[in-house]
Amino acid sequence: MKRSLAPFACVLALFAAPHAIAQETGVSATATMQGPGGEDLGRVTFAETPSGLLHVFVEMTGLPAGPHGFHIHETGSCETDGGFESAGGHYAGDREHGVMSRNGPHPGDFPNVHVGQDGLLKVEFFTDRLSISEGDNPLMDEDGSAVVVHADPDDYESDPSGHSGDRIACGVIEQPT
Template identity: 40%
Template sequence: MTSTLITLAAATLTATVAAAVPAAAQMQSQTASASFVGKDDKETGRALLTAGKHGVLMEVEVTGLPAGTWVAFHVHETGKCDPAHAHASAGAHFNPDKTEHGFLAANGPHAGDMPNQYVSADGTLRAQVFNSMVTLDDKTNGIRGRALMIHAKPDDNRSQPSGDAGDRLACAVIK
């Protein structure tokens, strides 16, 4: 009887572990991370991205930004952050639907447009931003492999093509 219980317990444990492996793999594919680098190519912060049913939640913390200001926060089309060229390697805003830039534009926004963020008095941006226009891995609206960008000025949500957001201060490739 004892050996039957042990065999039954081992079979149950094996089935539980087998079921957990795909669940763990699915959970891993539902998250991504990104490390921000500044203009000096030094790491300035991180982002954790989590896929939801209708978009992606981004938890962001970046230091060394202009204190007490609003800054633009976008998804850019290319997953390259080359500080030697002011992060221009990240390309334009992520815009798979070819819409106008900005929440206030008649035919906007881009999928990569997100609300401006406030930088505290110590130069740190801490935010949770939900973007319902993107996914992590979908072929059309997926952002894994693209870049997150923090600009020097707030986005005016109208100017084409990028909201007059100013210099690119910090860039992070979404992995």
């Protein structure tokens, strides 16, 4: 039986996608992620796709192993003193938290991310609930938005934050100038 390599080519293309999509549509944004001590932990890249979906690509290191809540927060601020509380609450829109809620999820809710024993996190998502600067739920509104990684996994239902615990990493979402 002869097998096609097409599915593998699609997967490989997705790993290169943040840069290819950003060039193709020209609309992108990046969050430089920092830990509680201000240390650089990596990047989260956002790129609008030709289909209208927002592609989110995460590359981080130095995180504790295990599952963690991963959310977009409503304010583009990541002050280290105060445990990143300056990022505000989840980017909620008019929704409740979690995919298990009848009135959910928040536009800024994403699946839990899983960090390996080596502290490495590399994952990507697609969403139609957010945009970069135009449309519904823009990341680049008047006060901006931030990406937050939480200490614990999200339970996907407890409002407002899924009992995901302390904020252990934060990055302000910014567009290139």
